[in-house]
Amino acid sequence: MNAASSPLPQGHPPVAPRRVGVLVVNLGTPDATDYWSMRRYLKEFLSDRRVIEENRVKWWLILNAIILTFRPGRKGKDYDKIWDRERNESPLRTITRSQGEKLAAVFANNPDVMVDWAMRYGNPSIPSRLQAMQKAGCDRILLVPLYPQYCAATSATVCDKAFDALKEMRWQPALRVAPPYHDDPVYIEALAVSMEQQLAKLSFEPEVILASFHGVPQDYLDQGDPYHCQCAKTTRLLRERLGMSADKLRLTFQSRFGIAEWLKPYTDETVKALAAGGVKNLAIVTPGFSADCLETLEEIAGENAEYFHHAGGQNFAAIACLNDTPEGMRVIESVVRRELMGWINS
């Protein structure tokens, strides 16, 4: 095969000009909130061995007999509360698309760089976007899992899916994977600035702020997953940058699923205990989510606000994620530029 710059011999298959691809990837979201759309999404998500590490036969029975019978309807109602009816999609998809488009605009004057976005579960899928990039001539692709903290259940499964797609390709692109950025000064600074801006707009001063991260089973930490340590480091660096004590900015874990023990302290129990203990003003920041989603908009801003008020709390604020704000885009651009070094000229 020839580079596209020199003429191809007659009968040679067409060769697109060589380019560099950047694929930003987030978790995924259902296409709609009805039972079957929810079921399709949950089935794909909860059949992933990186997410559920249970015995396969036992899990297959639990998933198909119980979870996929009841959860699609119940969670569909939760998604309904945050669904963007105008665009007919969830906030996670809107924000991830915007992050992809804003990143593409940054490289708009470099025709050698192609930027796209994908979801690990649901659409647009990782294989469909990798195939499109390969067709467009990308022989080098940077994969950017939009998870600041590494976890096998999120970051590693993005790679699994990407390499599965590459298995089907004759002319495989070279693949780079952006590492987690939990302690990147650009990320910590962006979080701090975003928090300062949002806290300054509140009509109250929180006595306590929770840094709430998505939980995982305690067993994953015991087996060596670095996720817990990376969440703890992000929180410590954020405290240091904001000059807050460990009592003021506290690390918690949310979104527990099932009956096994997950990383503690649990966000919901902490919220209730704080209110019961006399805390009247509370804020929650969710630094592990690069985009607002069900877990921040419904679970934190909805459910946990309710727990707080029920238990005697007065003022509650959910701090928005970095999303596609200038601070958020600065983080993504900085990670991408660093990881593209040697592939593009600055």
Ligand SMILES: C=CC1=C(C)c2cc3[nH]c(cc4nc(cc5[nH]c(cc1n2)c(C)c5CCC(=O)O)C(CCC(=O)O)=C4C)c(C)c3C=C
């Ligand atoms: C059951 C196991 C799960 C593990 C382990 C898990 C880890 C994990 N998840 C995120 C980020 C997100 N999760 C979201 C939704 C969601 N998560 C699970 C389960 C696990 N997650 C489920 C079943 C769902 C769907 C909703 C539900 O049925 O409860 C989302 C929101 C997606 C959206 O559409 O808005 C995000 C984001 C992380 C970062 C993580 C481990 C570090």
Ligand SMILES: [Fe+2]
């Ligand atoms: Fe999750």
Ligand SMILES: [Fe+2]
């Ligand atoms: Fe740890």
